[in-house]
Amino acid sequence: MSEHKRHTMDFELNPAQRDLQQRARSFIGTEVLPHYREWPVANSDYSPELNAHLKGKLAEYGLAKLIVPKEFGGQGLGPMEDVIVLAEFSKSPRRMPGGPFAPWPVLYQAPEKIREKYLYPVLEGKTGWSMCFTEPEAGSDLAGIRTTAVRKNDHWVLNGTKMWRTGHHFASYTAVAAVTDPSKGPKGISVFLVDNDTPGFTKSRDIPVIARQWGTEQEVRLENVIVPAENLLGAEGEGFSIAQHQFNRFRLRLGGTALGMAERSQELAVEYARERKVFGKALGDNQAIQWMLTDNQYDIESIRLNTYYAAWMVARGGYSASRLQAAMVKAYCVDAGLRVIDRSMQVLGGRGLAIEDYPFFDFHNLLRMCKQMEGSTEIMKIVMAREILSGELN
Ligand SMILES: Cc1cc2nc3c(=O)[nH]c(=O)nc-3n(C[C@H](O)[C@H](O)[C@H](O)COP(=O)(O)OP(=O)(O)OC[C@H]3O[C@@H](n4cnc5c(N)ncnc54)[C@H](O)[C@@H]3O)c2cc1C
Known part of the structure; x- marks a missing residue:
């Protein structure tokens, strides 16, 4: 290889990435832009038929489960492919069906029992999930959250208030950040998977926001919410x-x-x-x-x-x-x-x-x-x- 060649930077997408980009572009150009004006504005209002239609089309164009690892039935693509497709999808003023969040990597490493309940149903598109870090008194300063989780035998008891829960329209559970050891600052925060129908976990109010395609946000309360010990995500203190x-x-x-x-x-x-x-x-x-x-x-x-x-x-x-x-x-x-x-x-x-x-x-x-x-x-x-x-x- 010549000296010149070795130092040349390649700004081109590779053939597989170009093909992916073309498929995403064609999906948006053919299946979305000519039709979206007939759809509800927020994807939380899409009918089951519209959701099924769009999901079917995504699969037909080879655009489903892009960043899901191959061993979990996905395409195992990386961050570059992810942004290439997102750029094409973002040319539409309407959102794709389903919740906004892909599962966290740490969930793929969770015990099988947890994956069966919280990961696989999300990968199959049967449900979604939300996350609650922010609180009325702590947003940018995440280490300042006040929600507590106290260990009692085989479970944790959570108390606090959370703001800005996103994606709840599609979600059956929420990843909630809580203080498990107040003496450790950011290292004393842990994350728990909390089923949305757990007694004591309630919505205080909806918060409509400026993006009408987004649906509403929620403020939620946790009052003596009992969470099984196994629902601690990752290790204690790893939440931050x-x-x-x-x-x-x-x-x-x-x-x-x-x-x-x-x-x-x-x-x-x-x-x-x-x-x-x-x-x-x-x-x-x-x-x-x-x-x-x-x-x-x-x-x-x-x-x-x-x-x-x-x-x-x-x-x-x-x-x-x-x-x-x-x-x-x-x-x-x-x-x-x-x-x-x-x-x-x-x-x-x-x-x-x-x-x-x-x-x-x-x-x-x-x-x-x-x-x-x-x-x-x-x-x-x-x-x-x-x-x-x-x-x-x-
Ligand atoms: C539509 C929407 C969806 C969201 N979804 C979620 C969600 O799903 N889950 C979740 O947990 N949270 C969610 N959030 C919360 C979001 O992450 C917070 O709004 C964000 O972290 C900022 O916190 P705050 O609103 O409390 O602002 P504050 O922390 O009160 O900050 C107010 C302003 O001060 C600025 N500021 C703060 N500190 C400094 C500093 N040191 N120097 C200079 N400027 C500073 C900030 O930039 C901000 O503009 C969502 C928010 C919105 C609006």
Whole structure:
């Protein structure tokens, strides 16, 4: 191999990734974009028939169980493939059927009895799950949670209040973070799998949010909730690190979401700029419009490079070795995506604000919500600064 060849970086997707991207693109272009206006807005309102239809189509296009390990009946694909598909799916203003969360890796390592109850039904699409870390008094500062879990013989007793439970429409259980040893700070937090119908585990209220396709969030109460000892996920005191792993995973995925929304917004803006005539010429012949499209392109390419690079880092070294990149994707790509959506709305004039005709409103509201979820932009900058100042970056 020549010196030149050895040092060439390859920015192309490999043939299998391109094929996957094409299938996801074709699924969205054929099965979703021409039809979604006939569907309910929130996927929690999809009929069983629509859910079954979409799940069948996903399987037909080879897009089911993408990141489920092969030994559990999935395709065993990695983080890069995950973001490639997510980017295509995010070009639709409607969500795919089912809950928002893939099972945590730690659940695959749980004892068989736990997997039978909590993992396999999720993999088979029979149920979903939610997670409750955040509380009314502790969000960004996760170590400040107050929900307690006290061991009594063969079970734990949980008490506390949780906010922002997502995905409850599809869920039969919730992963709840609670303090098991107050003297140990973050190392005294553990996670429990709690069946949603356990006595004492109740909804206090629904919280509607700005993204209408998302459904509602929930605030929930735990009052002397009894959880079998075996429902402790991982080891006692591992809750904080389980959560961090999961957050890094979500943060990377949000890069895929931002990429798809930004690409679709630009596609619509370019189409309009080419076709619309103003003052006797194409809208896109005006420099003010051209600059919006060029600024969009900078942002899109930056989102793509950031996200793909982070996915490549994760594939090589895992999530804990990619904290900086995952935080950067979350902080940068969400804002860049919002800029592209906003400029594209402007290019389309009044049409950009028509919420049934165009996807900008749904894109914007979902992405704006993502700016706060999974660690806000400010918290991402704190994570990044910690990594940068550690002196260990090369
Ligand atoms: C739609 C939605 C879905 C969610 N789903 C879930 C879920 O399923 N499960 C779950 O457990 N949680 C969930 N959350 C909660 C989410 O993770 C929290 O909202 C987030 O962690 C921020 O916490 P907070 O809202 O309490 O804000 P706070 O912690 O009160 O922060 C308020 C503001 O201050 C900023 N801030 C905080 N600390 C600092 C600092 N040191 N320096 C500078 N700025 C700072 C934050 O960035 C934020 O903008 C969800 C939230 C939303 C909106």
